[in-house]
Amino acid sequence: MLKFYLPHRKEGEKIILLLRRHRFIILTKIAFWTIVALMPLALYLILGQELQPFLSHELISPIVVLFISIYYLYIWLFAFHSFVDYYLDVWIVTDHRVINIEQKGLFNRVISEQELYRIQDVTSQFKGIFSTMLNFGTVFIQTAGEHPRFIFKQIPNPHKIARKIIKLVEQNKKFRSVMQGKDKITT
Amino acid sequence: MIGIPISIFYFIYLAFVGVFLLFTLFNVYHLVRFGFLSIANISIIVFYIGMSIMMLLVSWYYIGQIDWQQVIPIVPQFESLT
Numbered sequence: 185m186l187k188f189y190l191p192h193r194k195e196g197e198k199i200i201l202l203l204r205r206h207r208f209i210i211l212t213k214i215a216f217w218t219i220v221a222l223m224p225l226a227l228y229l230i231l232g233q234e235l236q237p238f239l240s241h242e243l244i245s246p247i248v249v250l251f252i253s254i255y256y257l258y259i260w261l262f263a264f265h266s267f268v269d270y271y272l273d274v275w276i277v278t279d280h281r282v283i284n285i286e287q288k289g290l291f292n293r294v295i296s297e298q299e300l301y302r303i304q305d306v307t308s309q310f311k312g313i314f315s316t317m318l319n320f321g322t323v324f325i326q327t328a329g330e331h332p333r334f335i336f337k338q339i340p341n342p343h344k345i346a347r348k349i350i351k352l353v354e355q356n357k358k359f360r361s362v363m364q365g366k367d368k369i370t371t
Numbered sequence: 372m373i374g375i376p377i378s379i380f381y382f383i384y385l386a387f388v389g390v391f392l393l394f395t396l397f398n399v400y401h402l403v404r405f406g407f408l409s410i411a412n413i414s415i416i417v418f419y420i421g422m423s424i425m426m427l428l429v430s431w432y433y434i435g436q437i438d439w440q441q442v443i444p445i446v447p448q449f450e451s452l453t
Contacts, residue, residue: 250380
């Protein structure tokens with residue numbers, strides 16, 4: 185069974201789908217921070233000889249050491265934060281509801297949820313070269329609730345996921361109608 | 372000699388390290404609190420903390436070799452003509 189922090193978990197509720205953005209998204213971020221980390225080295229390789237007298241000056245070199253330390257510490261921090269952002273942006277489909285959890289910065293976490301039976305329409309979309317080639321895209325879930333549209337962003341296999349959600353919604357609606365029928369008989 | 376003591380930069384550096392540690396704490400807290408503690412998640416947290424400690428130790432090694440009593444002169448010094 186899939187395990188994750190589930191807000192307001194209902195009794196016996198099972199996680200059916202636990203979705204994050206495609207790995208390509210986190211790889212692009214890692215690639216970006218790697219390039220940023222390599223930039224000073226490239227600069228030193230190109231301009232090393234010209235910069236040498238400046239960098240080895242007894243008053244400048246301490247500041248350069250501090251700057252390099254801060255530079256790499258913060259690149260490391262930002263890269264880690266990119267991972268945290270990626271890891272904590274989650275879309276969960278359980279056997280009762282869909283949950284949208286988005287980490288927007290360190291101190292802003294948005295959680296919205298909707299019951300499966302309220303879902304009216306599910307659409308999948310591929311947009312762009314990488315999206316088409318690597319099979320990731322967006323799934324739009326139209327609901328009848330307060331939060332009219334749920335968007336699963338850059339998830340892998342969007343078409344397959346959309347079909348799976350439609351199937352779950354149908355099962356949930358059937359289950360509810362059976363349960364309501366039973367309630368009417370007993371009353 | 373009138374000038375700026377380079378230790379000022381050291382204190383600014385310490386402030387940046389303080390902010391780094393604070394944000395590290397928040398990030399790790401978020402992962403532990405809101406992500407499931409799987410082996411992969413714990414490994415990433417341990418790897419991140421390990422690398423951070425290593426970077427701080429390397430920085431400490433180089434920073435420890437610097438004479439922080441030096442002063443950057445503001446008033447230009449004129450060498451004796453004789």
